[in-house]
Amino acid sequence: MSVAFDRSSALQASLHRLVPGGAHTFAKGSDQYPEGMAPVLVRGEGARVTDVDGNEFVEYGMGMRAVTLGHGYRPVVDAVRAVLGDGLSFSRPTELELAAAEDFLGLVPGADMVKFGKNASDATSAAVRLSRAATGRDLVAFCSDQPYFSSQDWFVGTLPVNSGVPEATRNLGRPFPYNDLPALRSLLEQHEGRIACVILEAATAMNEPAPGYLEGVRALCSEHGTVLVFDETITGFRWSPHGAQGVYGVTPDLSTWGKAMGNGFPIAALAGRRELMELGGLNTDRERVFLLSSTNGAETVSLAAFRAVVRAYTETDPVATMERQGAALAAGVAEVVAEAGLGEYLDTAGRPSCMVFRTRDTDGNPSQPMRTLFLAETLLRGVLGQSYVISAAHTDDDVARTVEAVRGALPAYRKALESGRPEDLFSGRPVAPAHRRYAEPRRL
Missing domain, CATH: 3.90.1150.10 (Aspartate Aminotransferase, domain 1)
Structure with a gap:
């Protein structure tokens, strides 16, 4: 040509x-x-x-x-057209938000609650903030063999291009290698009582978990009172509609989602255990966490697109x-x-x-x-x-x-x-x- x-x-x-x-x-x-x-x-x-x-x-x-x-993809486009004429954003929740939440939690049985947003960077950052609030700790352990978790300061501070991120923020990240349980154990012991969460992709295109690795990460986090976060931004709807956690059978405390959720429409999610997620809600006696809150976080078009994606994965x-x-x-x-x-x-x-x-x-x-x-x-x-x-x-x-x-x-x-x-x-x-x-x- x-x-x-x-x-x-x-x-x-x-x-x-x-x-x-x-x-x-x-x-x-x-x-x-x-x-x-x-x-x-x-x-x-x-x-x-x-x-x-x-x-x-x-x-x-x-x-x-x-x-x-x-x-x-026609079914997604048709679903979007069906809601487009009725308005996108309102001053109160729509019934579509409930239906989308039910759809999502039906796919991710390890999660009790979900909150939608527009991009996975916000979801991972909300997971970090929630983990810090729940544990009262500041440090974040992140998998250094996985190149990207967020566009916000907590992670950008760990990148080569980190200009504009305060030094104090840069010092709060602790890297660990993938598929190396002793290294993670050593990190958690070295910073005993200081690591709020461990965040990683359960798998990547180039790296599958070694036998027992994810189970070991889960056990270490439970032992040290650290929140386990799976970043399902890529693996969700590409490894399976249930994410990598559905493939490998290990349930995190929190998981973050994005990308293929809307087949290109902007939608992301933070999901997890009720006792953690409710810290960002109204049903808690503890100090509330500012979780995900945005003008367009639950606009109807992307929620309709997500529900059509769920149907496509259910029917095909x-x-x-x-x-x-x-x-x-x-x-x-x-x-x-x-x-x-x-x-x-x-x-x-x-x-x-x-x-x-x-x-x-x-x-x-x-x-x-x-x-x-x-x-x-x-x-x-x-x-x-x-x-x-x-x-x-x-x-x-x-x-x-x-x-x-x-x-x-x-x-x-x-x-x-x-x-x-x-x-x-x-x-x-x-x-x-x-x-x-x-x-x-x-x-x-």
Whole structure:
């Protein structure tokens, strides 16, 4: 296909003049794509998206993993249209809030109460605040092998890009590695009586829990009077409609949700045990906690979208579809890469419903320049994606088209390996980590 990015590049330059970073999410920034090849999109349907230049792509990543049913999924759109004309926000709760809460708690049997919000960063931050209030402690233990929990200070202070976060706040985080029970035990003992909560993703695309690990984390938190928080932002509705806790059979005290809850509509949730959640309510004799409270936290459109997502997961099996199509993609990519003799330099990894691709240089080391080249070559062949995070809308044809795009990218990839200079095969700077401390000089 013939691909040009003239209008996208012009609009991206305008975005940089008006929006810090040129995007509203770090991972969507133009620095995450080859220079001059950052499409500005106008529409999506299923797993395909179209940009302002008229280019159509098979998309992966799917709205930062938020879209599992596909863009414009009709039952969700119809549910939203059904409530749109009756108003979105009111000065009192709607019956839709009760119905949505019942739907949610029916899926997450370990939770007694739920409170909805608009993004998972607020939900995780509310979980931290609630844990601190419940325990009277300040420190937060977070899994350092998992890259992101919140855009608020308690977590941003732990990132390389932490300018603006007070030093006092930065000092309240305590990292621990995943799948290492002795390390967590040592941390809890070292700070006995000071850690309010342990927060982690029960699993990630790249890391499944070792046998007994989550059970051990649960036991350690109970032993030390520490609140256990599972961040289900990604795993919820992608591992299962019950989240990772439903897959691994370990119940946290609190869990936080977002992304796929609304198939792209903005909705998140904090859920958990009644004795904790009620500290943010009216049925408590203790000092109340300021939990989640926002003007648009329970607007009707996103709640209707969520209920339609629940129905889709009840009536069909999107997780099985994602697992099947992701496995087919991994097998297809592995086949063409092996045929080219490049298996040690390019591969896919992770849970089939949440895969990434990995690019390596001639020494076998992870390489951003090789990643840039691979992104450029697949973009030119109609595939848009920083990952291979798939959806239930990806068809056999979408998968086949992606495999052929990879096949077409391999001659340039081989040439870059042979020369040791991938930079000669793409224009401008290579892509860079999103959460870096400094923004390198670049052309806009």
